[in-house]
Amino acid sequence: xxxxxxxxxxxxxxxxxANLELTPxxxxxxxxxxxxxxxxxxxxxxxxxxxxxxxxxxxxALGLTPAAAGESLRPDVIKPCLDRTTVMAEAPETxxxxxxxxxxxxx
Amino acid sequence: MSDAALNLExxxxxxxxxxxxxxxxxxxxxxxxxYERIAAVDPKINSYLALTRERALAQAERVDSAVKVGDAKKxxxxxxxxxxxxxxxxxxxxxxxxGSKILQGYHPPYDATCVARLEAAGAVLLGKLNxxxxxxxxxxxxxxxxxxxxxxxxxxxxxxxxxxSAAAVAAGLxxxxxxxxxxxxxxxxxxxxxVVGILPTYGRVSRYGxxxxxxxxxxxxxxxxxxxxxxxxxxxxxxxxxxxxxxxQQPVPGYTSDLAKPVAGLRIxxxxxxxxxxxxxxxxxAIEKSLDAxxxxxxxxxxxxxxxxxxxxxxxxxxxxxxxxxxxxxxxGVRFGYRSPESSTLSAMYRKSRDEGFGPEVKRRILLGxxxxxxxxxxxxxxxxxxxxxLLTRDFLSAFADVDAIVCPVTxxxxxxxxxxxxxPLQMYLEDIYSVAASLAGICGMSVPCGNTAAGLPIGVQVLxxxxxxxxxxxxxxxxxxVQK
Numbered sequence: 001x002x003x004x005x006x007x008x009x010x011x012x013x014x015x016x017x018a019n020l021e022l023t024p025x026x027x028x029x030x031x032x033x034x035x036x037x038x039x040x041x042x043x044x045x046x047x048x049x050x051x052x053x054x055x056x057x058x059x060x061a062l063g064l065t066p067a068a069a070g071e072s073l074r075p076d077v078i079k080p081c082l083d084r085t086t087v088m089a090e091a092p093e094t095x096x097x098x099x100x101x102x103x104x105x106x107x
Numbered sequence: 108m109s110d111a112a113l114n115l116e117x118x119x120x121x122x123x124x125x126x127x128x129x130x131x132x133x134x135x136x137x138x139x140x141x142y143e144r145i146a147a148v149d150p151k152i153n154s155y156l157a158l159t160r161e162r163a164l165a166q167a168e169r170v171d172s173a174v175k176v177g178d179a180k181k182x183x184x185x186x187x188x189x190x191x192x193x194x195x196x197x198x199x200x201x202x203x204x205x206g207s208k209i210l211q212g213y214h215p216p217y218d219a220t221c222v223a224r225l226e227a228a229g230a231v232l233l234g235k236l237n238x239x240x241x242x243x244x245x246x247x248x249x250x251x252x253x254x255x256x257x258x259x260x261x262x263x264x265x266x267x268x269x270x271x272s273a274a275a276v277a278a279g280l281x282x283x284x285x286x287x288x289x290x291x292x293x294x295x296x297x298x299x300x301x302v303v304g305i306l307p308t309y310g311r312v313s314r315y316g317x318x319x320x321x322x323x324x325x326x327x328x329x330x331x332x333x334x335x336x337x338x339x340x341x342x343x344x345x346x347x348x349x350x351x352x353x354x355x356q357q358p359v360p361g362y363t364s365d366l367a368k369p370v371a372g373l374r375i376x377x378x379x380x381x382x383x384x385x386x387x388x389x390x391x392x393a394i395e396k397s398l399d400a401x402x403x404x405x406x407x408x409x410x411x412x413x414x415x416x417x418x419x420x421x422x423x424x425x426x427x428x429x430x431x432x433x434x435x436x437x438x439x440g441v442r443f444g445y446r447s448p449e450s451s452t453l454s455a456m457y458r459k460s461r462d463e464g465f466g467p468e469v470k471r472r473i474l475l476g477x478x479x480x481x482x483x484x485x486x487x488x489x490x491x492x493x494x495x496x497x498l499l500t501r502d503f504l505s506a507f508a509d510v511d512a513i514v515c516p517v518t519x520x521x522x523x524x525x526x527x528x529x530x531x532p533l534q535m536y537l538e539d540i541y542s543v544a545a546s547l548a549g550i551c552g553m554s555v556p557c558g559n560t561a562a563g564l565p566i567g568v569q570v571l572x573x574x575x576x577x578x579x580x581x582x583x584x585x586x587x588x589x590v591q592k
Contacts (some may be wrong), residue, residue: 005556006478010478011474014474014477014481017283017477017481017501018432018473018474018590019436019439019454019457019461020458020461020462020470020473020474021458021459021461021462022462022470023462026467026470029467030470030474031263032472033471033532033533034471034474034475034478036531036532036533037424037475037536038475038478038530039535040420040421040424040533040536041421041424041425041488041492043352043417043418044418044421044422044492044495045423045491047415047418047495047498049491049494049495049498051142052494052495052497052498053494053497054322054493054494054496054497055351055493055494055496055497055500056493057323057489058309058310058548058549058574059310059321059353061496061497061500061501061504061548061549062504062574068152074349074350074352082216082217082333083216084169086216086554087216088440089214090213090214090216090441090442090443090444090445091441092441092443092444092445092446093446096444097441099441101441101453101456102450102451102452102453102455102456103451103452103453104453
């Protein structure tokens with residue numbers, strides 16, 4: 001893990017990946033905050049985890065498969081879904097059938 | 108309300124239900140009394156973001172009719188009890204913002220499972236409660252709709268992220284409430300406001316209808332004024348749900364009927380790592396008093412070690428932000444919520460909508476989460492954090508081989524002042540030092556009021572139990588509560 005920290009260029013790149021636009025005022029503040037937090041996170045390097053399996057879900061840590069942990073998938077039966085009118089009513093822009101967005105392809 | 112004996116600030120869930128069922132009051136009168144009190148008191152506290160009066164009174168009417176015709180079968184364990192819902196949980200047709208501008212005007216088309224279960228049990232849902240934006244925060248100062256003030260000291264924070272849920276119960280603005288806890292967001296505000304808050308085991312309560320922050324950590328749980336009330340709520344909420352594949356099929360024991368069992372013989376673990384420097388001396392003294400009380404009731408006390416505790420905060424802020432960066436990608440201005448009006452292309456619309464819709468803390472966490480998942484850093488940060496999560500969980504699994512419950516502080520300090528920590532995110536994250544390990548391990552926990560500081564600020568004690576060990580945890584909590592009065 002590098003402890004060199006992140007630069008404004010790094011943070012701008014990550015913002016780009018995350019579809020976030022940072023204002024010129026926000027960028028230096030985020031660089032400062034992320035470096036402080038990443039510095040703290042670097043303490044994890046003190047631990048040797050070479051033989052430790054990663055844990056993504058609680059059931060894994062209990063040494064159980066999801067099914068044995070009591071988790072299960074519901075029967076695959078057809079049920080009515082949400083009403084289209086109700087769902088489309090929440091859209092910022094719609095023709096009632098589809099979501100409308102600004103143009104995707106620049107000409 | 109005609110009966111002055113029903114003091115809204117102190118009435119328990121059990122007493123409220125009894126008063127409705129035996130006709131001392133009606134569910135409608137109880138709900139109306141709460142709305143009057145909200146109108147009078149909440150402008151100073153800011154706990155409610157939306158009131159659901161019509162739906163509440165319709166439900167109250169159903170309860171009152173069942174009382175009138177003596178239909179006991181229709182009177183569930185929460186019959187007529189006024190309850191508030193954290194605004195990260197969906198209620199059909201009711202404004203649900205998650206404390207964010209990006210969901211302003213959103214009316215979800217469905218009820219969260221926990222919301223539906225409360226109503227099926229007779230609860231009267233009063234409205235939606237303020238919280239940190241997308242449940243990200245430890246002080247409720249990250250809400251786009253203004254901070255919540257601690258009812259016990261208005262210049263102090265109520266804790267977060269479920270600040271509104273804790274404050275509303277403490278201020279008599281609902282009898283009980285729902286919150287969510289990803290890294291301490293139920294236990295910490297419960298401690299700061301002097302109420303009971305439960306973090307159920309991961310998988311115990313369905314997450315369907317909870318607006319996701321970090322899916323492997325998010326949990327729904329109750330706030331109440333007593334351990335028995337919180338146990339009643341948990342019994343209603345717990346159990347499998349076909350809409351959440353991680354909800355567990357494990358049978359739900361009778362939490363309330365188990366409460367009366369004596370705690371004599373239970374082995375209580377005291378983790379040395381939770382009593383180090385940085386712990387406020389008044390909190391330490393109050394917890395030691397609770398431990399003495401357990402000993403006096405026949406528990407045996409055992410010093411234990413949870414050696415990886417100091418790594419819990421860094422692990423949490425990698426895993427929670429990584430999951431958040433993925434979960435919050437759904438807010439893009441296309442299907443619901445806020446869309447920036449000034450964009451001529453799709454990609455500009457995504458960016459501007461997100462930039463204008465999200466607050467600074469949410470952006471900070473999305474950036475951190477995207478960074479730790481990005482090419483070249485995934486193994487160093489994300490995988491490493493997942494490995495240390497295993498170590499933290501093993502700490503608890505081996506501790507619970509020797510003890511039945513763990514007792515420790517919830518927070519290093521009592522409620523701090525509004526604005527005191529907002530300039531330093533790392534300081535704010537370190538507030539979570541005693542709460543995040545249990546979140547990462549998936550075990551259950553609770554905060555129980557155990558006294559006040561000399562300045563009158565509430566102190567909470569944390570009781571932790573093993574996975575699906577809520578029944579024993581609740582008994583220990585009740586034993587601590589019993590010596591407070």
